[in-house]
Amino acid sequence: MMENKTEKDIREEIAEADAGAALGADMDAADVNAGYAPAPAQALPRQAWQSYERKGVGHALYKFCKRTFDIVSATLMLIVLSPLILLCLFIKWAEDFRHPRYELHIERADDSMPAGKGVTRIIRKDGVAFDCSLTPVKKEKGGKRFVNPVYTSTRVGKNRKEFKLFKIRSMVPNAEEMKAQLIEAGLNEADPPVFKMKDDPRITKFGKFLRKTSCDELPQLLNIIRGDMSVVGPRPALPDEVKEYTVEQLHRFDVKGGLLCLWQIQKNRNDIPFEEWVRLDLDYIARQSAGLDLKIIFKGAYMVLFDRSGE
DSSP: OHHHHHHHHHHHHHHHHHHHHHHHHHHHHHHHHHTOOSSHHHHSTTSOOOOSSOOSHHHHHHHHHHHHHHHHHHHHHHHHHHHHHHHHHHHHHHHHHHOSOEEEEEEEOOTTSOOOTTEEEEEOTTSOEEEEEEEEOOOOTTOOOOOOSEEEEEEEOGGGOEEEEEEEOOBOTTHHHHHHHHHHTTOOOSOTTOOOOTTOTTBOHHHHHHHHHTGGGTTHHHHHHHTSEEEESOOOBOHHHHTTOOTTGGGGGGSOEEEEOTGGGSTTGGGSOHHHHHHHHHHHHHHOOHHHHHHHHHHHHHHHHHOOTTO
16 A cells, blocks of 8 residues: 555656646746847756857857958948948938828739739739739828938847847838738738748839849948948847747847848748748858858859849
8 A cells, every 4th residue: 555655646746747847848938939038048047058159269260250351341341332322322312202101002902903003913822912002191291301211120139139220221111010011911921920022012112223232231331340240140130020939049149140141042032931041040150160151252242143033
């Protein structure tokens, strides 16, 4: 009798311990995914956060050389391209001056009729077509007339530290207000938490040129000089997207974000699932080297000039 009771007690203790461990793991994962924990070490209290970035003297020398390259190359490019940047800023300012606000209209498309002028027809993943159009909102007397052609966006960088990312505005000034409409209509073409559309109806005429030539990214040279970003590194993510990351995906922030990484040099990169995108970023972090950085830079330049499959 005593022996059977002891075995029963042992089984109950094991079951209670397993249930407690599972509950604790669920709570930790929920905290990380909800974005409550400010630092990985606090988000995972039962284990130390192990960065995927390599260590050692050799890697420290690589990081020093990479930072030096970032400062020198970004400064030279900013000096050489400053007339082009200023011209793009002026054209974008002039484009937004007349109409600082727009309304987005989304309606089911008639497949028997072609899309009208100024209408973007988008085919949803399930094959349903929608027509999207923008209507300028009449300016009120005394209303806001100046729209900054420089778009600033809060992004998450190394160690999940937030910073302001600079771009030339390629969309209508109130584009963020329209994002919920597009998501509600099911027009997001990327896997959550990322939002991407190949033919985003919020992009203006001049904005399409900026996107096609990647000129909208040029102000990020300032981010590189400031140390927020690097030339090569995973693309910085939005805070709302990071809240939905898993613990594994949070390792994207073990290094500085950058203009280019392995995902950007893939053909038809917009068709790559988010999990594969993250896998490419983590692969880069694990294999960081000067040779790999140069390969990404030259392949990225080729993609911008000759290969438009990633648009």
